Amino acid sequence: MSSVTPSIHYLSDYTPPVFDIESVYLEFELNPSHTKVTNTMQVRCIQSGQPLVLDGEQLDLKQVLLDGEDVTEDCLLTGESLSLHVSKPQFELKIVTQIAPQSNTSLEGLYRTSGNYCTQCEAEGFRKITFFLDRPDVLSFFTTKIVADKQDNAVLLSNGNLIETGELADNRHYAIWEDPYRKPSYLFALVAGNLKHIEDHYITADGRKVALRIYVEPQNLDKCQHAMDSLKRSMKWDEERFGLIYDLDIYMIVAVDDFNMGAMENKGLNVFNSKFVLAKPDTATDVDYEGIEAVIGHEYFHNWTGNRVTCRDWFQLTLKEGLTVFRDQEFTADMLSPAVKRIEDVKRLRNNQFPEDSGPMAHPIQPQSYIEMNNFYTMTVYEKGAEVVRLYHTLLGETGFQKGMKLYFERHDGQAVTVEDFRNAMADANQVDLSQMHHWYIQSGTPTLEVKGHYDPFAQTYTLHCQQSLPDQAVAFQPLLIPIKVGLLSKEGKELTLKVAESTQVEMNTQQTQALLWMQEGSQSFTFENVPEPPTPSLLRGFSAPVHLQYDYADQDLSLLSRADSDSFVRWESFQTLALNEIKRNIKRHEKDQPLELSTALIEAFGSVLLDSEADPALIALTISMPDLTYIGEQFEVINVDAVYEVQRWLRAQLALTYQSELQEMYGKLAGVQQAYRYHKTDIAQRMLKNVCLRYLMLLESQFELGQQQFQSQQNMTDVLAALETIAHTDHAQRDGCLQSFYETWQHDPLVLDKWFALQSGSHHLHALEHVQALVEHKDFKYENPNRVRSVLGVFGRVNLLGFHRADGRGYEFLANQVIKLDGINPQVAARIVAPFTHWQRYDQQRQAFMKSALQKILSVDSLSKDVYEIVSKSLAE
Structure with a gap:
């Protein structure tokens, strides 16, 4: 170096x-x-x-x-x-x-x-x-x-x-x-x-006509309408929800293929990665459509939360990004489904930000130091930052939060300010002391909230004893202000009316069945009165704080919550916890060479959710999907790669076998709804559940034709890609033919081709590494294009458990060589690709040695960029 x-x-x-x-x-x-x-x-x-x-x-x-x-x-x-x-x-x-x-x-x-x-x-x-x-x-x-x-x-x-x-x-x-x-x-x-452009206009709330233009390369003009519609919805939503009106005569968006980020909020001229602009049904999935709407909204919302009021210095980055991510999350929730959106955001946080919080690059949402600023455009600053903004909203309510936002703009329009300025506006507007919120900004790591319940049958009281902690704090832990939304369920699953001791700082919902507890101390207890029977607590409703929740639920408690709780997040979370407990038990059995077992509790809970005719199909789909491999690995001090993969796959296959006929019936019913593609929450939910059913069924060799038929029908890219993904995970003789057919159809569309590369890079195939090695030699792979690099090298390191973590270390060696090559071309992208190495100490000794060797090889390179140097040196120093 x-x-x-x-x-x-x-x-x-x-x-x-x-x-x-x-x-x-x-x-x-x-x-x-x-x-x-x-x-x-x-x-x-x-x-x-x-x-x-x-x-x-x-x-x-x-x-x-x-x-x-x-x-x-x-x-x-x-x-x-x-x-x-x-x-x-x-x-x-x-x-x-x-x-x-x-x-x-x-x-x-x-x-x-x-x-x-x-x-x-x-x-x-x-x-x-x-x-x-x-x-x-x-x-x-x-x-x-x-x-x-x-x-x-x-x-x-x-x-x-x-x-x-x-x-x-x-x-x-x-x-x-x-x-x-x-x-x-x-x-x-x-x-x-x-460039060519499409043009429209928007009449603002104060009566001005704003020209709207989206510039793209000529061949992409037919893929811009969804982006334009999303922009107009964003402008209307920001006026209605926040009272914020656009301030120039023209608003322009430009889509380019080569871009390091998703998009950039430059005043009046947003430059976008084409991935977040271009869409039509045969080239873009539901996820693409939602992503475009969210990112269009995000950059538009920055006009006020980022541009009109900006950051004093880059240590304040979460001031604009955390706040604007919160705003774009709320926008998507209002456009689609608040319940589904909240669960998707929590999954994203846990799968990506929680690991960041526990690794060598862990940092507070307001970092106190940096070598290369580009390295702090992170999940922590953005997504955890948004969760911290959500804490204000949860504590103050919509009315109080809006009062704070109004004062924030009145005080600071046209200024470069700090996170303290935002917090003070929230506090002053609501005449409440929020100084303790500062601890969320300056302490790194994911807090643990340990809760124990005690029922007193004589006094008919139920007490929640809560304790908070933060692991590996270099300085003394400073207790956080944690809002905890709770409810209590009877053994029949009925919500109990809550009465809390008057001395407790708490807010009730209008039905008096949910309490918002303000936890402000390291250890704190909350007592509910007039509780006629031992209840099952419904904790952290809506994921009211970004914490690890520890509560010793019995399987029957989780089963009850998963089918009866009024809060969709708790229902989802309870089933996921039930499944996670099952996976953890079986990983122990796997490590002892004992046969794996599927519990009656999980079988019944799965069936109860799958066959709930009253539930939102999207919530069913999210719930019955097993915890992701990354999140499972996070539950262990030492990640047993082989056991995590094999147990999760075995469990899914057993559930598919147990409910094969029900899954087939559900799939057939949803697949029978043949209609033109619509980006609408009802249609999205139905496609989501249909494709989750397909993913389960494709774990059974006898069902391969189901996936092949869906792929060949070419109805829309959401369904085509879902089918091809399941095919790519197999070793079926038709696998290569399907992949080649997709390539021949879409080889001239860069964004669709990125999907083709990503499918293979993430494939759980015995020869995954060899496939990825071939992909970087493919004539359509370009190191200069960040999207293409992320679709191959980013996906491989981040999600390909079998290929990247091969026991012989060849996956690590391959990616290290790619990082070195990429660093000389685009250091910012290279720094993103090196991230999977940062958790090297979480694996078995053999893999540790291989990963450490790969990091040392990268660090030994002459003229290594600041971007990569910072991540690698911190990883090795850990």
Whole structure:
């Protein structure tokens, strides 16, 4: 590795800027290999006596003019900055640089993709465009002039409103965009190329007509309508739910194939990964449609929670991302099903963020230090951050939360602020002390909430004794404010009316059958009075806090809750816990070479859920699906890879065998509903349950034709892909033919082809590693395209238990070599691919040794990027 250890940035070192860039006029003369950038800034000195230090990386400096005077020779230039001593209180600084978009494979700053120019500036990409105070607390008025060849760049876009266009000599033209709102440099955007667009409009709540445009490559125009509809729904929802109205004359979205992230909320000009824009029924699944609607909403909602009010520094990232993820979750819940959406979000959190919380890259939602900021665009900052925002909503209710949001905008519109500012607005608006919420921001790890129940038959009271803890805290654990939603069920499954001692801080729902407990101490007890019989507690309803819940439920308690509780999350969770207990018992039997056993309790619970004719089909589908392999592994100090996979598969196969006729009947009934594709919650739910039934049935060799028939019917991509996935997991003679048929049909559609790559990368096949090794040699695999890399290498490391964790270590060796190769092309994507290695100490000694060796090999590489260095070095130091 490089002999220079990257520097560490600390929140405690934050100091305000000593200069302010009041306005900036950027002029781009676009050229693939030598784009000229002229940056004219109006600068004001805030603190005299300090040099002006501008961030800049990989820039070819041509000239620096201070109030018209050439001062290029007076500048101190390093690989990361340009410094200049200026004694004037206000001045104009013009900097001319040259960059090469065509060779920028990092996809940060200004780069070229498929013949189009595109930018990505968050977090620190603007410094690869020009020298600037590239920090989020420097807000400037931006005007951008783009000059380019007309033949290659018919479209010239930037932030704000278009104020001028014109023709130039040599078949060139220009466009000038002016953003009327001050913004940090990370929100700057430029797009140029031969794109086509669809156009619509939206009439805002205050009566203004906003032009809406979605720009794509010409062949993709027929895949934009769902994105446009999603945008209009987002605008309407934000007005109705939060009272927030869009503030420019135009809102633009651009879809590009090569993009490191999902999308970017640049003011008025959102740049999207095409994965989250393009959809039609024969190319996109229900999951794709939902993802597009959610991400369109997320970036639109950022217009206020991120743009109008932005972050003071990058340690405050969860301020905008956690809040906006919460908002997009609520949006999707309102568009589809709140119950289904909540369960899906909890599954995502547990499968991805909980492991992050227990690994070497564990960090609070407000990290206190970083080497490379890109590494902290994480599930913790986003999804756990959203859960912390949800805590405010749970504690204060919808009315109280909205009062807090209103005060937040009144105080901070147009400012760069901190998480404390958000918390203070919530507290002040509701006149409640929320200072304890700070502990959620500064402590890493998933809290454990241990609950024990005690029934006193003489006093007819029931007491919940609650204790909270956080594992592996470097400093003393500071108790968290944990809202616990609870109910009590009778032995018949009836909800009991609750009465709590007056001294307890608690809120009741209108039926008096659910209590919201405010747990504020390390250990705390809550007593319910007038309880006529020993109840079964329904705990953490709606997943009211992101914690590990520990309560010693008997199987009959879980069975009761799974069929009778009024809270859909608790019903789902109870069945999942019942299944998880069964899996854990059988893993112990597997390790002792004892025969595996399927309990009557799980068999009956499965049948009860499957055959519940009154239930939402989507909730049935989610409930009867077994816990994911990742989540199962998280239950153990040492993950027994083979046992986890084999036991989960055996259990699913036994349930399929037991309920074969019922699953067939359910499948046939749902498959018989032949109609044109609709993105509608009823249709989505039916397809979800149908395909869960198919996945169970395809575990039985006799049912292969069922999957093959569904694949061949080509009704919609949701069903086609579900069938092909089940086929890919088999070793059937028809497997390769089905995969080849899919490839031949869709080889010219990049996003559909990503699905084909991902199916094979995640396949539980005996030769999974060999298949993935062949995929990276495939003519359609491109290291320069993040989507393609994630569909193969990302899926392989993250979900392919059999291939990646092969006992001979060859899976680790393969992925390590891929990380090294990718690091020289796109460090940000390479850092994501290396993540599966970070839990190396959770496996058996043989696998530990192989994984550690792979990490050491990566670390030994000369000139390793900061992105990968930070993750690998922290993993080895753990």
